[in-house]
Amino acid sequence: MADKNRPDNMDNLKNASVFDNVPVTHVESVPARAAQDHAKKIASDGGDQGGEHKYSLNDDRRVKVLSPGALVAKRFFRNKIAMVGLIVLLSMFLFSFLGGIVSPYTQSQQFYRDDMMLKEYASAKESNELRYDTAPGQQFGGVIQAQLSLALKAGNTEFKTTKGSYEIVEEGTDFYSVRIKGGDEIGIAFKDILSGAGSDDSISYEYRRAALKAYTNGETSFEAEGKTYTLDEDDMIYDDSGKNIGYVSRYIVQAWYPDVFLTKEWKEALIESFESGEKSFRFTDADGEESEYELTYDPDNLRWVIKQERATRVLDTKSSPSWEHWLGTDKDGMDMLTRLMYGGRVSLIIGFIVEIISTVIGVILGGISGYFGGWVDNLIMRIVDIFYCVPSMPILIILGAALDQYMVPPMIRMVYLMLILGFLGWPGMARLVRGQILSLREQEFMTATEASGLSVRRRIFKHLVPNVIPQLIVSCTMGLGGTIITEATLSFLGLGVKYPFASWGNIISDVSDQSVLTNYWFLWIPAGILLLVTVLAFNLVGDGLRDAFDPKMKR
Amino acid sequence: MRKYILKRLLISIVILFFVALIIYILMRCLPTSYLEAVAQQKSSQPGAKSYEEWMEQLKATYGMDRGIISGFFTWFGKAITGNFGDSWKFTVPVVEKFKSVIGISFIMGFVSLILEIIIAIPLGILAAMKQNSKTDYTISVVALAGISLPTFFFASLLKLVFAIKLNWFDPIGAVGRNYAQLDAFGKFLDMAHHLVLPIVTLVVISFGSLMRYTRTNMLEVMNSDYIRTARAKGLSERKVIYHHAFRNTLIPLVTIIGASLPGLFSGALITETLFSVEGIGYVSYQAMVSGDIPFSMFYLSFLAVLTLVGNLIADILYAVVDPRVRIA
Numbered sequence: 001m002a003d004k005n006r007p008d009n010m011d012n013l014k015n016a017s018v019f020d021n022v023p024v025t026h027v028e029s030v031p032a033r034a035a036q037d038h039a040k041k042i043a044s045d046g047g048d049q050g051g052e053h054k055y056s057l058n059d060d061r062r063v064k065v066l067s068p069g070a071l072v073a074k075r076f077f078r079n080k081i082a083m084v085g086l087i088v089l090l091s092m093f094l095f096s097f098l099g100g101i102v103s104p105y106t107q108s109q110q111f112y113r114d115d116m117m118l119k120e121y122a123s124a125k126e127s128n129e130l131r132y133d134t135a136p137g138q139q140f141g142g143v144i145q146a147q148l149s150l151a152l153k154a155g156n157t158e159f160k161t162t163k164g165s166y167e168i169v170e171e172g173t174d175f176y177s178v179r180i181k182g183g184d185e186i187g188i189a190f191k192d193i194l195s196g197a198g199s200d201d202s203i204s205y206e207y208r209r210a211a212l213k214a215y216t217n218g219e220t221s222f223e224a225e226g227k228t229y230t231l232d233e234d235d236m237i238y239d240d241s242g243k244n245i246g247y248v249s250r251y252i253v254q255a256w257y258p259d260v261f262l263t264k265e266w267k268e269a270l271i272e273s274f275e276s277g278e279k280s281f282r283f284t285d286a287d288g289e290e291s292e293y294e295l296t297y298d299p300d301n302l303r304w305v306i307k308q309e310r311a312t313r314v315l316d317t318k319s320s321p322s323w324e325h326w327l328g329t330d331k332d333g334m335d336m337l338t339r340l341m342y343g344g345r346v347s348l349i350i351g352f353i354v355e356i357i358s359t360v361i362g363v364i365l366g367g368i369s370g371y372f373g374g375w376v377d378n379l380i381m382r383i384v385d386i387f388y389c390v391p392s393m394p395i396l397i398i399l400g401a402a403l404d405q406y407m408v409p410p411m412i413r414m415v416y417l418m419l420i421l422g423f424l425g426w427p428g429m430a431r432l433v434r435g436q437i438l439s440l441r442e443q444e445f446m447t448a449t450e451a452s453g454l455s456v457r458r459r460i461f462k463h464l465v466p467n468v469i470p471q472l473i474v475s476c477t478m479g480l481g482g483t484i485i486t487e488a489t490l491s492f493l494g495l496g497v498k499y500p501f502a503s504w505g506n507i508i509s510d511v512s513d514q515s516v517l518t519n520y521w522f523l524w525i526p527a528g529i530l531l532l533v534t535v536l537a538f539n540l541v542g543d544g545l546r547d548a549f550d551p552k553m554k555r
Numbered sequence: 556m557r558k559y560i561l562k563r564l565l566i567s568i569v570i571l572f573f574v575a576l577i578i579y580i581l582m583r584c585l586p587t588s589y590l591e592a593v594a595q596q597k598s599s600q601p602g603a604k605s606y607e608e609w610m611e612q613l614k615a616t617y618g619m620d621r622g623i624i625s626g627f628f629t630w631f632g633k634a635i636t637g638n639f640g641d642s643w644k645f646t647v648p649v650v651e652k653f654k655s656v657i658g659i660s661f662i663m664g665f666v667s668l669i670l671e672i673i674i675a676i677p678l679g680i681l682a683a684m685k686q687n688s689k690t691d692y693t694i695s696v697v698a699l700a701g702i703s704l705p706t707f708f709f710a711s712l713l714k715l716v717f718a719i720k721l722n723w724f725d726p727i728g729a730v731g732r733n734y735a736q737l738d739a740f741g742k743f744l745d746m747a748h749h750l751v752l753p754i755v756t757l758v759v760i761s762f763g764s765l766m767r768y769t770r771t772n773m774l775e776v777m778n779s780d781y782i783r784t785a786r787a788k789g790l791s792e793r794k795v796i797y798h799h800a801f802r803n804t805l806i807p808l809v810t811i812i813g814a815s816l817p818g819l820f821s822g823a824l825i826t827e828t829l830f831s832v833e834g835i836g837y838v839s840y841q842a843m844v845s846g847d848i849p850f851s852m853f854y855l856s857f858l859a860v861l862t863l864v865g866n867l868i869a870d871i872l873y874a875v876v877d878p879r880v881r882i883a
Contacts, residue, residue, distance in 0.1 A: 081692060382570070389574045391858035393824060394843060395581070398851060401844045402585040485705050489825060492707045511711045514726075518719050528708035535703035536696075543699070 072470075075548040082544020088537035092530070096344030103335070107342035108500040110333040111316040111325070118294060120256040121308035123301075124270060127252050130174075130189045135205055140178070140187035148178055148189060172216025177209070192216065195264070196246045203246070211237060215248045236264075270295075270306065318520050328522045331510055332499075340527060343502035347534070350418055350497070351484045355476050357422025362429025363465060363472070369430065370437030371460050380430070387427040396420065396486070400495025410498045417496055421483060432475055436468045470549040477542035481535035488531055504531045560871060567863040572631070574859040575852075579627045582848050583619075589643050589846040590617065617643070617848075630852065644847040645838075652838065653853065657820060659729055660827065660834035663750060664819035667757035672812065675762040679769025680801065686774060695770070698763035706825040710756045714829075717752060724752050727831040753830045757823055768811060769804065776803045806877045814869035817861040 066074065076082060100107070130149055134140035143161050151159035151168060158167040158181065165181045174191040188205075190212050196203060207224040214222035214231050221230045229245075230238045237246045247264050251271060255262050266283055273281040273295065284290040292309040315333035319325060327336035369380035399420055403413055440446065441464070449459045484504075490496030491505030498506065507527040510516045516523050594609040603609070614620045618640075621629065633640065639649040675698075682694040718726035725731065731745045776782065777800055785795045822836030831837065835854070842850035 081696065382566075385566075385570050386573045386577070389570055389859040389862045390577060391855055391862070394839070394851070394855055394858065395578075397824075397840065398582070398585065398843050401846065405586045405846075481703060485703070488705050489707060492705075493825075493828075505705075508705075508708055508711070511707075517711060517715055517726075521715075524708075524711065528705065528712070531705050531708060532700070532703055535705075536700055539699045539703055540696075543695075 072548045076544055079544040079547060081540055082547075085537040085540030085544065088533055089541060092344060092534050092537065093348065096341055096348055099341035100338070100345060103338045103341055105335045105338040107338060107502055108334060109338075111329055111335065112313050112333065113316040113319065114311040115314045116309050117312045117314075118307040119310050119312065120305060121260070121293065121310075122253055122255050122262055122270075122306045123298075123303050124251050124253045124274070124306060125303040127191045127193055127250055130191060131193075132187055132189050133205055133208055134187045135185050138184065138186040144178070144186070145189075148176075152176065152189075171213050175212050175216040188212070190216075192248050192250055193252055194246060194248050195267075211246070211248065274304075318516075318523065321522055327526055328520075330507070330523055331513075331516070336507075336522060336526070339502040339507055340504070340530060343504045343507050343527065344530060344534070346414070346497055346501055346503040347484050347487060347505070347531070350414070350421070350487050350503075351480045353418045354421040354425060354483045354487075355480050357419065358425030358429050358479075359472060359476055361423070361426035363433050363468075365426070366430035366433030367437060367460050367465060367468075370434035371441060371456075371464065373438075377434070381434070384427040384430050387424075388431075390424075392424045393486075393489075395424065396490055397493065397495055400490055400493070404495070410501055414497055414501065417487070417490070421486060425479065425483070428479075429472075429475065432471060433465075433468055436471055437464050440464055440467050470545075474542050474546040474549065477538055477545060481538035481542070484531070484535055484538070504528075556874070560867075563867055563870065567867060571856070571859055571863060575631060575634075575856050576627055578855045578859075579630060579852060580623055582852060583623045583626065585846070589848075590614065590619065619848075634853075634856070639853040640849040642842065642847055642850040644842050644845050644850065649850050649853045652850065653835065653857075656833055656835050656838045657822075659746075659750075659832060660822040660836060661819055663754055663757065663823065663827075663832070663834065664821075666750070667754045667761070668812075668815065668819060670754065670758045671762045671765055674758065675765035676769050676808065679766045680773050680796075680804070682766070683770045683773035683777060684796065694766070698766045701759050701761070701763035702767075704760050706756060706760050706823075707829060709760060710752070710826060710829045713752050713756060725749060727829075729830075729832040729834075750832070753823070753826050753832055756826050756830075765811070769808060772804045772807045773800065776800045779803075806873075809876050810869055810872045813872040814865045816868065817864040821858055821861050 130145075130152070132140060132145050143163075144166065147159045147161050148166070148168065151157075156168070157170075158165060160166070166178050166186070167181050169177045169179065171177050171188075176189045177185055178187055178189065179185040188209055192212060192215060194203060194208050194211055194215075204225065210222040210224035211229065211231070214220070214229075215235065219231065221228060223229070228240050231248075232238070235248045236244055237248070239245050244264075247267075249267065249271060251267075251274070253262055253267050253270065263286070266285070269281055269283045270293070273279075278295075280292060280294045282290060282292055294307045294309070296305050296307065297303075298305050316329050317331050317333045319329045321328045325335050325337065327340065330336050330339060365380050365384075369377045369384075399416075403416060408416065446459070446463065449463050454463075487496055487503065488505030488508070491498075491503045492509045494506070494509060496505055497503035504527045508524045508531070510520075511524040590610065590613045594606055594613055597603055597609045598606040604612075611620075618626065618629065630640075637650065641647065642649045642652050645652045678694050678698070682691045685691050714726045718724045729746060729749050730742075731749065734742060734745055737745055782795060782800055785799045786792075790798075820835070822834045822839070824836035824840050826832075827834040827837035828840050839850060839854040841847075842854070
C-alpha cells in the first residue's frame, strides 16, 4: 500500500541510484561537480517534459551534461597509465581467447621430427675361434671339441678321450676334419664362415665341407651332393647354373635386430672397409636408399659395432623458435605459442571465476553483517576473523597434495581449485563490503529509503550494494591479479592446473629443470613475461579505476 | 588500554582455537599418505605383517586411531603446553626441527625488511613530492611491477642471470660446499653471499606495497591543513616536508611495519624452496607435501598466531604512536 501511494518518491530514488551504472550520488566522497551535474540532469529531464525550457539559454542547455558514470569513464580514459593497462589487458584477452582459434595447432598436439640418429645396426667379429660341424649320424660333442682344440694348439695330429682316440687331418688353412682312429669322419673344425645368399638357406654338411675345403686351399671349384660349384676371387660361390648361392668370409656378421637381413653386398662393403681400415662407409641398398654406417670397436666383447645413421621419428621437444613454431616447442613436443594462448585462457578464466565466487559470498555475508549489525554482525565478523587467520597458501599446498593422492582427473581438479581459491578469498571481500555499508547506512538517503517503506532486501541490494560497487570493482580488479599469481604459483609447484591443460604457471614449472633454466629461455621466459604483464595490467587498471571513482582521494 | 589489550587477547585465543580446529579437521580428512607409504614399505618386507595390520599399528602409534574431535582435544591439550609431538618426516620433535630452521628464515626476513624500509620509504616520499611527474609515474609503475612479479619467475630470472650467466652466486643452497671448514667470519661471509639472491627476491617482490603505502599517506598529509599553515607561515619547503609532513606520515608507517614484524618468522615458502634454503618455509613445504600432520599442524597454527599477533600489534601501535587515537 505504502509503495503505491508514493510512486514518485520511489522513482526518484530509483533514478538516483540505479539508472546510472555507477551511482555515486550518495557517496560522500563524490566531487561536488558530479553531484551538481547529476542534479542538473535530473532537473533538465524534468524540464524537457514541460517543453518550456527547450529554447532557454540556461546553464543546463549550454553546458554539456555528463552523468557520474560518464565522468568516471572520462577520468579513467584520461589516465594514460591505466589506458596502457587496459590496452594490454584487451590484447591479452584477444591473445588468449582468439589466439586459440587462430592458431593452427591445438593445446595438446604433439609434434615429431625426423632426427638422424646413429642406431646399432649390426655387429662383426673376426672369427678367431674354431667352429664345428658334425657329420650326419655322428657324435661330435663338447669333450671331443675341447680335446681337439687342445691338440691343435699343441700341434698334435691325434688325441684321446675316454671314448676313444681320434685323428686330425689338416684339410686346408685353419680347416680340419676329425675322424675316429681308423674309422669314419665325425666332423669338421673351421674358422671361416660360410653363408647362404638368401636369408633362409640351410647349409648341408657335405656342401659346407666341400666349399670350405676348396676355399682354404685356394681352389676355384668343388663338388658336393653331385653338383659342381665354382668359387670366384671374391669368395662367392656359384652353382652350375651360374647363380650366386653363398659366400665365405672370415667375419661373423650379425644383424642387431632379428628383422634385419644383411645382404652379401652390404657385408662385402663392410669387409672392404675393414680391409682398408676406414671407420665409416656408405652403402646403397636394393631399394636405392643410401645410408651412412659407422664402425666402432667394442673392446669389451672384442667385436666391431656397426651403427647406421637412420632417420628416426622422435618427439620434437625443446626445438628452438622457427617459422612453424614461433616460440619453439616444449618438453613434450607441443607448440609453445599455442600452449601460452590456452594457458592464458585457463589463467584468466580461473581468475574471473574465483573472483566471482569470493565476491558473491563476500557481498552477501558482508552486506548482511553491515546492514543488520548486532549479534549477526558479531557472528559473521568472528567467522571472518577465523577464516582470515587460516593461512591460505599452506592450505592450498596441502589440498593440492591431497588431490594428487586421490588422483583427481585434471578437469575436476581445476574446478576444485577454483572453488577452494574462491572460498579462501571471501573474508577480505566481506570486510570491505561491511565497512562500506556501515558508513553508508548512516547517510540520509538510507533514512529516505526507510521512510519510503522499502523492503529490507530492496534497501540492501538496490540502494546499499550499488554504492559499494565502485570499491568492489577496484578490489576485484586488483584481486584478479593476485588470484592469477596464486594459481600460477600453485601450478608452478605442480599442485594446481595439470597436464594436458596448460596454464602459465605450469608452463614455467619446466624451469625447475636446471638444463631448461640454463639453455632453453623460450620455454619459460615468455610465460613469465605474459604473467607479469597481465598482473601488472590488472593492477594498473585497478589503480586507474580507483582514481576515477574517487578523484578526491587520488592516490 | 590494558583492559582493551586483555579483551583482544582473549578474543585472539578463541579465534586461534577455532582456526586450529578447522585446520585439524582438514588435515584429518585428507589421506594420511605418509602412514600409507610407511605401511606399504613395511608390509612389503619379507615375513612382515599385512598392510592392514601395519596400517592399524601405525595409526595407533601416531594417534590417528582416535576420532577427529577427541584427537583434536588431545592435540590441543598438548600443544598449549608446547608439546607438538614428533615430526613424521624429520623424525625429531617438531619444536626441535622448528628451532633449527627458524634462524635463517628470520635473518632473511629481517634483512629484507630493513632493505625494504630503506628503499621504499624514500622512494614513496619522492614520488609523493613530485606527484604526477615522470619520476612519480616511473616509481609507481616499478613498485606495481614488483607487486605483480610472480616470485618463482623472478627468482628463476635472478638465478639465470647472476648464478648461471655471470656466475657470481651459487644457484641453490644457503651455504657453500666447504662451509664446515671455514672459520666463524668465513662462515658468516659464505652465508651472506649465498643469501644475496633470496633476499633480493624478497625485497623486490615486497617493497612495492610499502612504497605505495608511504606515497598515499604522504599525499594525504601534504593536503592537510596544517601543512598549508606551515607553508603560509613561510617555512622553508625542506622544513615543511621533513619536520611537519614526514613526521605525520610516520604514524601509519610505524603501525604497518610493527604489524609486519611477526611475519618475519613465517618464512618465505616459495623463495626458500626455489633457492633450497633450509628455512621454516622450505621445511614445512616438504612436510606438507609428504603429509606430515604434526609438523603441518604446528606450522599452520604458528602462522595463525603470527597473523593474530600482527593484528594486535597494529591496533596497539596505532593508539600508542598517534595520541589522537583513543581506544574505548
